[in-house]
Amino acid sequence: MPDIDIHFDVQYDYPVVFTKDVFNTENPVLVDIFKKTGQKNRILVVIDSNVAASTPDLISRIGVFFRQYDDIMDMVAPAYIMTGGEVCKNTPHEVEKIQILINKNHLCRHCFIMVIGGGAVLDAAGYAVATAHRGLRLLRLPTTTLAQNDAGVGVKNAINKFGKKNWLGTFAPAFAVVNDLLFLKTLNTRDLRAGISEAVKVALIKDRFFFDYLYDRREALRDFEPESMQEMIIRCARLHVDHIRNSGDPFERGSSRPLDFGHWAAHKIEDLADDDIRHGEAVAVGIALDAHYAHYCGCITEIELYRILSLMECIGFKLFHPALLQINIEASIREFQEHMGGTLAIPMICGIGKLTEAAIIDTGLIIRGIKNLEDRYNSKKTHEKKKRIQSDASHKGRGDVFS
Numbered sequence: 001m002p003d004i005d006i007h008f009d010v011q012y013d014y015p016v017v018f019t020k021d022v023f024n025t026e027n028p029v030l031v032d033i034f035k036k037t038g039q040k041n042r043i044l045v046v047i048d049s050n051v052a053a054s055t056p057d058l059i060s061r062i063g064v065f066f067r068q069y070d071d072i073m074d075m076v077a078p079a080y081i082m083t084g085g086e087v088c089k090n091t092p093h094e095v096e097k098i099q100i101l102i103n104k105n106h107l108c109r110h111c112f113i114m115v116i117g118g119g120a121v122l123d124a125a126g127y128a129v130a131t132a133h134r135g136l137r138l139l140r141l142p143t144t145t146l147a148q149n150d151a152g153v154g155v156k157n158a159i160n161k162f163g164k165k166n167w168l169g170t171f172a173p174a175f176a177v178v179n180d181l182l183f184l185k186t187l188n189t190r191d192l193r194a195g196i197s198e199a200v201k202v203a204l205i206k207d208r209f210f211f212d213y214l215y216d217r218r219e220a221l222r223d224f225e226p227e228s229m230q231e232m233i234i235r236c237a238r239l240h241v242d243h244i245r246n247s248g249d250p251f252e253r254g255s256s257r258p259l260d261f262g263h264w265a266a267h268k269i270e271d272l273a274d275d276d277i278r279h280g281e282a283v284a285v286g287i288a289l290d291a292h293y294a295h296y297c298g299c300i301t302e303i304e305l306y307r308i309l310s311l312m313e314c315i316g317f318k319l320f321h322p323a324l325l326q327i328n329i330e331a332s333i334r335e336f337q338e339h340m341g342g343t344l345a346i347p348m349i350c351g352i353g354k355l356t357e358a359a360i361i362d363t364g365l366i367i368r369g370i371k372n373l374e375d376r377y378n379s380k381k382t383h384e385k386k387k388r389i390q391s392d393a394s395h396k397g398r399g400d401v402f403s
C-alpha cells in the first residue's frame with residue numbers, strides 16, 4: 001500500500017495598527033479592517049471589566065461608531081463584559097460564557113469577536129474564539145502596556161489549568177490587532193509599568209540599540225512620559241512581531257522559545273504568588289535572575305549586569321520576590337521544558353542584544369543569583385528606611401526652629 005505524504009502551506013497576514021481614539025467616528029482604522037471582507041460583518045464585542053469601568057462612555061461610543069457604519073458592521077448583541085485580570089484565565093467559566101454567546105447569536109467562522117482588554121482577557125477570549133467552530137475571526141484591541149507591546153500582537157492564546165500557566169491554549173493569529181494608545185490613560189501605575197519589562201527582555205535578546213534607548217530614557221519611562229512610552233511600545237511590539245514573522249517557527253514547534261527569556265522563573269513566581277504579582281513584574285524578577293546567571297557564566301560583564309538591574313530598578317521594578325525562595329528550581333525548569341517538549345533550551349543572553357541557549361542549568365548558580373537579589377533588595381530597603389528617618393529628622397528639626 002503506498003504511503004501518502006502530505007504537505008501544504010498556510011499563509012497568515014494580519015496588520016498590527018497603531019492609532020489613537022479608535023472609536024472616534026472620523027478614525028478610519030476599524031472601517032478599513034472590516035471593509036477587507038467585502039461583506040457586512042457580524043460582530044460580538046467583548047470588553048475587559050476594568051476597561052469598561054474606567055471608561056464609562058466606552059460602550060456608548062462603540063454604539064455610536066457601529067451605528068455610523070451600519071452598512072459594514074452589525075453588533076449582534078450588547079457588549080459582553082468579561083472579568084478582567086488573571087482570574088479570567090484561572091477558571092473555564094469566562095471562556096464558556098463567550099462560547100455560549102457565539103452559539104446563541106449563531107456566529108460562524110466569518111463573524112468577528114472584537115476583544116478589548118488586557119493580556120489576560122485577550123488570552124482567555126482568544127482561546128474561546130479559536131475553539132468555537134474551530135476558529136472565528138478575532139480582532140484584538142489591547143489595553144495595557146504589556147498587551148500592546150507583547151501579548152496582544154502575537155499568535156498565542158491560553159488559559160491556566162492544573163495550577164500551571166497557559167496549559168490550555170492554541171496558536172491562532174488574529175484577523176487584526178489595533179493598538180489604541182489612548183487606552184493606557186486609565187491604567188494604574190502598576191500596569192503601566194509592568195509591560196516595560198517585556199521591552200527590556202526583547203531588547204536584551206535581540207537589539208542592543210533598543211536596550212541603550214531604554215537605558216537612556218529610564219527616567220522618562222519611570223515617569224511614563226508619553227512619547228517615550230509610545231516609542232517603547234512600538235519598538236517592542238515590532239521586535240516581537242518580527243520574531244514571529246522571521247524566526248521560521250511562529251507556532252513554536254521546535255525547542256527554542258527565545259521570547260521567553262526570564263520566563264521560566266517568572267511563570268513559577270506567578271504560580272506561587274497566587275496572582276498577587278503582575279506577569280510583567282514577575283518577568284522583571286526573572287530577567288534579573290537570568291542576567292545574574294549569564295554573568296556568573298561569563299556571558300555578560302559586571303557592568304552589563306549592573307546596567308540591566310539599574311535600568312529596571314530605576315523604572316520602579318522590585319527585583320526580588322519572596323516566592324523566589326520557594327521555587328523548586330529543577331522542577332520549574334522541567335516544567336518549562338515540558339510545556340514545549342524537545343531538548344532543554346533555556347533562553348539566555350551572551351552580551352546585550354545577543355541570544356544564546358542553555359542546555360543545562362547549574363542550580364547552584366541560580367541559588368547564588370537568588371541570594372544576591374535578596375541581599376540587594378534588603379540593603380536597598382535598609383538604605384531607603386535610613387533616608388526616610390534622616391529626612392523625617394531634618395524636617396522635625398526645621399519645625400523646631402520655626403516654632
Ligand SMILES: NC(=O)c1ccc[n+]([C@@H]2O[C@H](COP(=O)([O-])OP(=O)(O)OC[C@H]3O[C@@H](n4cnc5c(N)ncnc54)[C@H](O)[C@@H]3O)[C@@H](O)[C@H]2O)c1
Pocket residue numbers: 048049050051054083084085086089117118119120121123143144145146147150151152154155156157158165166183184185186187188191194195278279280
Ligand atoms: N498570548 C501571549 O503571547 C502572551 C504574552 C505575554 C503575556 N501573556 C499573558 O498576558 C497576561 C498579562 O497581561 P496584562 O499585563 O495586560 O495584565 P492583565 O490583563 O491582568 O491586566 C492588568 C489589570 O488591568 C486591567 N486593565 C486592562 N486594561 C485597562 C485599562 N486600559 N484601564 C484600566 N484597567 C485596565 C485589567 O482588568 C487587570 O485588572 C498574563 O496572563 C500573561 O500570561 C500572554
Ligand SMILES: [Zn+2]
Pocket residue numbers: 150198263279283
Ligand atoms: Zn511575558
